[in-house]
Each structure stands twice: as C-alpha cells, then as structure tokens.
Amino acid sequence: MLGATAAALLVALLAVGVVFAGAADRIAAGVTVADLNVGGLTAKQAELKLAARASRVAAVPVAFKAGGRSWPIAPAQIALRVDWAAAVRQGLEEGAGAIPLRGLKRVQLRLLGANVEPGASYEERTLDRRLRSIARTVDVHGREAAIVMRNGEPVVVPGEAGRKLDREAATRTIVGALSGFERSPVALPVVIDPPAVTTDALARVAEQVRVALSAPVRFVYKGVHWSVPPDQIATFLKLPQDGQRQLGIGGPAARRYFANLGKAVGRPPREVAFNVASSGRARMIPSRKGRRLDVPATQGAFLAAALSATDREAELMVVAAEPQLSTEKAESLGITGLVGGYTTFYGGEANRIHNVRLVARLIDRHLISPGSTFSFNKTTGDRNAAKGFLEAPVIINGELKNGLGGGVCQVSTTVFNAAYEGGLPVSERHNHALYIDHYPLGRDATVNYPDTDLKFVNDTGHWLLLETIVGSSSLTVRLFGTPVHRRVETKTSPLRETGPPKVKKILDPKLYVGEQVVEEPGSPSRSVSVRRLVYDKRDRLLYEATWYSSYVSEPKVVRVGTKPRPGATTPAKTGTTTRATTTGTSTGTTTDP
Numbered sequence: 045m046l047g048a049t050a051a052a053l054l055v056a057l058l059a060v061g062v063v064f065a066g067a068a069d070r071i072a073a074g075v076t077v078a079d080l081n082v083g084g085l086t087a088k089q090a091e092l093k094l095a096a097r098a099s100r101v102a103a104v105p106v107a108f109k110a111g112g113r114s115w116p117i118a119p120a121q122i123a124l125r126v127d128w129a130a131a132v133r134q135g136l137e138e139g140a141g142a143i144p145l146r147g148l149k150r151v152q153l154r155l156l157g158a159n160v161e162p163g164a165s166y167e168e169r170t171l172d173r174r175l176r177s178i179a180r181t182v183d184v185h186g187r188e189a190a191i192v193m194r195n196g197e198p199v200v201v202p203g204e205a206g207r208k209l210d211r212e213a214a215t216r217t218i219v220g221a222l223s224g225f226e227r228s229p230v231a232l233p234v235v236i237d238p239p240a241v242t243t244d245a246l247a248r249v250a251e252q253v254r255v256a257l258s259a260p261v262r263f264v265y266k267g268v269h270w271s272v273p274p275d276q277i278a279t280f281l282k283l284p285q286d287g288q289r290q291l292g293i294g295g296p297a298a299r300r301y302f303a304n305l306g307k308a309v310g311r312p313p314r315e316v317a318f319n320v321a322s323s324g325r326a327r328m329i330p331s332r333k334g335r336r337l338d339v340p341a342t343q344g345a346f347l348a349a350a351l352s353a354t355d356r357e358a359e360l361m362v363v364a365a366e367p368q369l370s371t372e373k374a375e376s377l378g379i380t381g382l383v384g385g386y387t388t389f390y391g392g393e394a395n396r397i398h399n400v401r402l403v404a405r406l407i408d409r410h411l412i413s414p415g416s417t418f419s420f421n422k423t424t425g426d427r428n429a430a431k432g433f434l435e436a437p438v439i440i441n442g443e444l445k446n447g448l449g450g451g452v453c454q455v456s457t458t459v460f461n462a463a464y465e466g467g468l469p470v471s472e473r474h475n476h477a478l479y480i481d482h483y484p485l486g487r488d489a490t491v492n493y494p495d496t497d498l499k500f501v502n503d504t505g506h507w508l509l510l511e512t513i514v515g516s517s518s519l520t521v522r523l524f525g526t527p528v529h530r531r532v533e534t535k536t537s538p539l540r541e542t543g544p545p546k547v548k549k550i551l552d553p554k555l556y557v558g559e560q561v562v563e564e565p566g567s568p569s570r571s572v573s574v575r576r577l578v579y580d581k582r583d584r585l586l587y588e589a590t591w592y593s594s595y596v597s598e599p600k601v602v603r604v605g606t607k608p609r610p611g612a613t614t615p616a617k618t619g620t621t622t623r624a625t626t627t628g629t630s631t632g633t634t635t636d637p
Contacts, residue, residue, distance in 0.1 A: 058144050066150060072139025074153035077131045077160045078224040083153075087132045094128040094162075097225050106221050110209060110232040111182040117174065119222045123167040126223050131162035164223045171215065179209040182234060188241040191250055191283040198253035198283070200246045203239030210235050241287055249284055252291050256281060256350040263346075265309060265360040276301075277350055291351075293343040306337035309360060313367035315409065316374045318382065318511075318524055326382040326524065328374065334365035368409055369509065377411070378506030378526040384466020385522035388458045388483065396436035396451035403427065403455045404512040404519060412508040417471060418463075420456050420491050420498040427452055427493055453490045454519060455512070456498045460489035462510075462521040463500040467530030467578040467586070472499040475593035479570050485536050486574035486593045504528050529581040536574050543569040548599040555605025566600030 066072065071090055073083035080097060082090040098119075105116035138158045139150045186206025191198050213233040221230045257278055260271040272280075280301065282294035313334035318326040341361035349358040374380075390400055406424045427433045429448060436450025453476065460473055461484060476490045489498050502508045506526040513520040545566030555561065571594045578587040 066139075066146070068140065068146070069136075071132070071135050072150040072153045074150075074155070074157040075135045075138050075160070076157065077128070077135055078126075078162055079159055080225060082132070082135055087129075087136060090132045090135065091128050094126075094131070098126060098128070101225055101227060104227050106218075106227055107229040108178075108218060108221070108232050109229050110178065110234050111184075111207070113181055114229065115174070115178055117218060117222065122171045122174070122218075122222070124164055124219070124222050125166070126162050126164045128162060131160050134160045161220065162223050164219055166219060171218065175209070175211050175214055178214075178232070179211065182232075183208045186237050186239050188239045188285075188287045189243045189246050190241075190285045191246055191253065193253075193278065193283070196257070196278070198250040200243045200250050202243050203241060205239060206237040207234055208237055209233070241284070241289055245289055246284055249289070249291050252351050253281065253283070255353055256291070256347075258353070259356055261346060261349045262357045263360060264357055265362070269357075272346075280346075291347070293347050298343070302337070302339050302343060305342070305360070306339060309362055310334070310336045310365070313365045315367045316369045316371055316379070316509075318522075320382055320385070320522070326380075326527075328371070328380065330371040331367040331369065331374075333367065335362050336365040337361070338363050369411070374509070377509075379509050379524050381524065381527040383504060383508060383523045383525045383527060384462050384464075384468065385520065386458055386461035386465055387518055387520040388454060388461070389518050390451070390454050391517060392451070393436060395434040398432075398434055399427075399436055399451035400454050400519060401514050402432055403452045404514050406431075407455070407459070407510060408512040410510045412502045412510065414502055414505050414507060417499050417501050418508075418510070420459060421493050422497075424452075425493075453488070455521075456491045457483055457487070457489045458519050458521045459510070460498055460500075461487055462523055464576065465532055466523050467528070467532050468523075469501040469503055469587060470499070470589070471501055472497050473591060474498075475591075475595070477596050478598060479539075479567065479595035485539060486572040486591060488593070530586065531579040531581075531583070533577040533579070534574060535577075537572055539570055539572045541568040542571050542594070543597060545569075545597040545600045548601045550601065550603045551606050552603040553606050555603060556607050556609050557605050558609075559605035561603045563601040563603055564598070567598045569597040570595045 069086055071082050071085050071087070075081075075083050077090065077094055080094060082093065085093065102120050102124075103118050105118040105121075107114045107116050109115075135158075138160070139153055140146060141149055184207050187204040189203035190201050192201055193199070210233040217230060217232055257274045260273050261277060262269050262271050276297075279295065279297035280293050282292035282298075284290065311334040314329075314332040316331045317329040319329060320326045338361040342358070345358040345361060349356050369379075390397065403424055407420070410418075410423055412418050425431070427448070433448055433452075435448055438448075438450040460470065463470055464487060473489050474491075474496050475486075476488050480488055490496060491498050502525075504525050508523050508525040511522045511524060513522070545568055547566075550563070552561070571592070573590055573592045575590045576588070577585060580586050
C-alpha cells in the first residue's frame with residue numbers, strides 16, 4: 045500500500061515537472077532582476093527591458109543619508125555601468141535544467157520568487173572622493189577618558205564615543221542602490237566608535253597622582269640632597285591624555301628642569317687634541333672621559349620615588365660620557381702627528397662669520413679612512429636654512445649678491461690648502477667666478493651643493509683626522525695622521541689680465557647731461573696657473589699637477605646724466621666732466637657661498 049502511494053506521488057511530481065517546464069530560453073515566472081519582473085521573457089527581451097528602465101533613471105539621484113545630512117548621487121555621476129547581460133544569464137539559470145526537474149524548480153520560483161542583484165562597474169576615484177567628503181561631515185572624533193588637575197586634585201574626565209562612516213560598506217550600499225530602480229532615500233552605514241580608555245581604567249592612575257603630590261621628592265647625588273616640592277612635581281607630571289593609560293614625566297617644565305640638572309652635574313669629555321709647535325712637530329694631548337646625566341633613567345627614578353608613599357628619594361643616574369675619539373683609538377688608527385694644515389683670515393658681516401663658524405663645526409673631527417676620498421659636500425650635506433645657515437654676500441652667475449650660506453667657501457678654500465700643503469692628491473677643485481685677493485694666488489676653492497665639490501684622497505696608508513680651529517678672525521684647518529714628511533714645491537704664474545671690464549651705464553636724471561659718476565670701478569678678467577710638485581722624504585717626485593684658474597671681470601658701473609642744463613642752447617658735449625668715483629667691491633670678505 046505504501047509503495048503504491050509513493051509511486052503515485054512520483055508520477056504526479058513528474059507530471060507537474062512536465063507541465064510547468066516551459067521553454068528553456070525563457071526566464072521562469074517569479075524571477076526578478078533588481079526587483080524588476082522579467083519572468084516569461086527571453087534573455088534579449090529582459091536585457092532590453094532592464095536597459096530601458098535604467099536609462100530612464102540614470103540621471104535621477106538617490107538621496108543617501110547619514111548623520112542628519114543627505115547627499116544626492118545619480119548613477120551617471122559615478123559613471124555606473126550595470127552588467128545586465130550577466131544578471132539575465134543568472135536569472136535564466138534560476139529556472140534551468142532538464143525536464144521534469146526544470147518544471148519543479150519553476151513551480152518553486154512561482155511560489156517563492158528569486159531576485160538577482162546585478163553587478164556593476166564605476167569610477168572608483170569619483171566615488172572615493174564623494175565618500176571622503178561625506179565622511180568629513182559624518183565622522184565625529186570621540187574623546188578618550190583623561191585626567192586633568194582641578195584645584196590641585198586629579199579628576200577623571202569621562203570619554204565620549206565617536207562615530208564614523210563605514211567606507212567599505214557605504215561603497216557597497218551606494219553601488220547596490222544605484223544599480224536598482226528604486227529612488228527612495230537610503231541610509232548609509234555609520235558605526236559607533238566607543239572610547240578605548242574608560243574612567244575605570246584611569247581611576248588607579250588618579251590615585252597615583254594623589255600619591256605623587258602627597259609629599260616632596262628628594263634627589264641625592266654624591267651625598268648631596270635637595271628637595272622637589274609637590275607644586276613643582278605637579279608641573280613635571282604627564283597626565284594620561286589622547287588614549288594614554290599611564291602616568292609619566294614630561295612637558296616644558298620637566299624638560300627645562302632636567303636639562304639644567306644635566307648641565308649642573310655633567311662634564312663634557314675631552315677629545316684627543318694636538319699641541320703643534322712652530323717646527324710643525326705635534327704632541328698628542330690624551331682624551332678624558334666626561335660624565336652626563338642619563339635623563340630617561342633619572343626621570344624613571346624620580347617617578348618611582350613620587351609614586352611611593354614611603355621611599356621618596358631618587359638617585360641621579362650619571363653615566364660616563366665617552367669622547368668621540370679616545371687616545372687609544374687615535375693611536376690604533378695611526379693618528380700621531382700633523383700631516384698638513386693652513387690658516388686663512390676672515391671678516392665681513394655677522395651673517396657671513398656665522399656661516400663660516402657653522403660649516404667649520406660640521407667638518408670638525410671628521411675621520412678619513414685610508415684610501416678614501418674626502419668630499420666637502422658629502423661631509424656637510426646641504427647648507428640650508430634648516431641647519432641654521434644665513435644670507436650673506438655670495439657670487440651668483442659672476443655677480444656679487446646676497447644668498448644663503450655666503451662664507452662657506454672660506455672654509456672650503458682653507459681645507460683645500462691644508463690638503464695642498466700636506467701633499468695629498470686633490471681630485472676635484474673649482475676656482476671662484478671672481479678673483480679674491482686675500483686667498484693664496486690661484487689656490488681658492490669654491491663649493492656649491494650638490495654639484496660643485498672639493499675632494500681629496502687620503503693616500504697616507506693611515507687614518508686622517510680633520511680638525512678646524514675657529515678664532516675671532518682666523519680659521520685653521522689641520523690634518524692629523526701618520527706624518528709622511530712630504531715636501532711641496534709651488535710654481536705660480538703671474539696673475540694675467542685677459543680683458544678689460546665691461547662698462548655698464550645707468551641713466552641718472554639727477555645728473556646734468558655730459559656728467560658721469562663712476563659708481564663701481566669694476567675689475568678686468570684674469571687668469572693664473574699653479575703648479576704643485578710633491579716629493580717624498582727621499583726627495584722622489586710623487587705627484588705633479590697644475591691648476592688653471594680663470595676669473596670673469598666685474599663691470600665698471602657708470603651713472604650718466606640726462607638732466608638738461610639750465611639755459612643751454614646747444615647740446616652739451618658728452619664726457620666733459622667726471623664728478624666722483626665711489627668705492628668699489630670690498631676685497632676684504634669672502635663673496636661666495
């Protein structure tokens with residue numbers, strides 16, 4: 045009996061499957077795409093119907109809402125392209141299959157229905173810009189719980205939750221809504237961002253603050269004690285803010301206090317130095333360790349004492365300050381005497397002197413390994429305002445102007461001559477555009493970061509230490525290493541004029557016609573050559589090199605009168621008077637970068 049019933053039911057199902065199978069090339073009844081009914085249509089008919097409906101709403105925006113605001117966006121505004129063909133194929137698959145299974149699936153679709161959400165492409169940059177704009181309005185930054193001082197008492201301020209647009213989910217929401225045909229407002233997903241630090245988390249820290257301010261903290265160093273009162277401790281405490289959970293030491297008052305403390309107990313190390321006799325013989329002055337305050341460790345000890353109710357004494361953490369170059373290291377590097385040195389004299393305005401001293405400090409104590417090349421530009425880096433360089437006279441395109449870093453070439457010229465006198469190979473050197481008479485003739489060296497450099501090679505076989513000594517009006521550069529006792533012979537040609545200065549005339553309405561005033565006398569273009577021969581201690585020739593320097597002329601500036609003479613009936617003869625000659629360019633200062 046049971047078997048007969050089952051057989052009858054199977055036959056009935058098969059019959060239903062055959063009856064409702066329908067045509068395989070038509071979409072089953074009950075199937076929608078983007079909530080639009082496409083049942084009974086062929087794929088082509090469905091695509092046309094969907095595309096036509098999409099065309100009618102392409103410029104119609106959907107109002108997307110969040111945070112009490114609304115932003116209308118239309119499909120065309122993000123170049124939305126819906127793949128209706130793929131959606132229709134998926135709709136056909138919903139009711140596909142062999143008879144009678146296809147018929148049974150279609151019966152189910154008639155009863156329950158099936159909606160296909162179409163896929164779409166869009167301009168990601170455009171939508172991302174819109175989402176950023178929406179987020180700027182919607183996003184509200186929360187506030188973490190924090191501790192503040194009120195009337196000398198720590199108070200925990202509760203945090204506040206924030207909110208932010210869920211950008212990833214909002215993208216899906218916007219694309220999904222614009223891919224359909226409904227134009228009613230749509231809410232964008234906004235998430236609540238609760239504070240990570242709560243009042244409960246800071247209750248313990250508030251109690252720590254109370255303990256810290258309950259009594260003075262005493263510092264001790266070498267048997268000496270001094271006290272920090274609670275009101276001063278309060279200025280040192282770094283209370284938890286912006287998501288922090290712990291008490292610390294910080295702020296301007298703490299920085300000043302511990303910096304002054306470091307100066308009081310610290311002693312800078314003494315670097316290896318050399319006493320150079322007039323004979324050129326150098327005697328090493330040994331290095332000596334100094335001492336310095338370990339500020340982080342001292343602050344940690346201070347905080348630990350402040351958080352203790354019983355032991356409120358903190359020890360200063362003083363450690364050894366090692367010299368940059370110790371006696372032992374200098375001797376191991378072969379730095380025992382003088383290899384070469386030179387002194388130049390400087391003057392001029394305060395900014396120029398500042399630049400000379402600043403760049404001298406940048407190259408001081410520089411170590412040059414055996415066989416390596418010293419580069420002035422690489423050692424100093426860019427000479428810019430961030431490093432403290434100021435504007436001073438500088439040569440730009442053959443003219444004297446104000447520029448950043450004027451005076452640097454005083455140092456590069458002195459370095460060049462120290463290497464020159466030491467007999468070291470010079471691989472790059474450039475003369476100034478203008479002739480400067482207070483440098484050794486033909487032995488000036490200009491630099492300009494990064495393309496114009498000064499370079500020399502350490503071929504002594506041992507390390508070299510470059511030292512600068514800046515006096516009130518002089519600069520000395522010395523190279524210490526293992527003395528190689530080279531002899532340098534110099535042959536300098538006479539300074540030769542190669543052309544007269546050009547005349548630059550300036551019309552002056554204050555002078556009468558025919559009058560001229562020499563504003564600047566100018567200088568001719570010139571050239572010179574320097575030949576250097578370097579001999580070793582056995583008087584054998586090691587190197588021979590010649591440097592050629594050409595200097596451009598400085599124009600003669602003449603003011604020419606244009607003012608008519610009173611009562612003149614005939615044109616005045618030109619060149620009849622020369623009233624005065626003013627001073628020209630000073631040659632007592634360096635006029636290059």
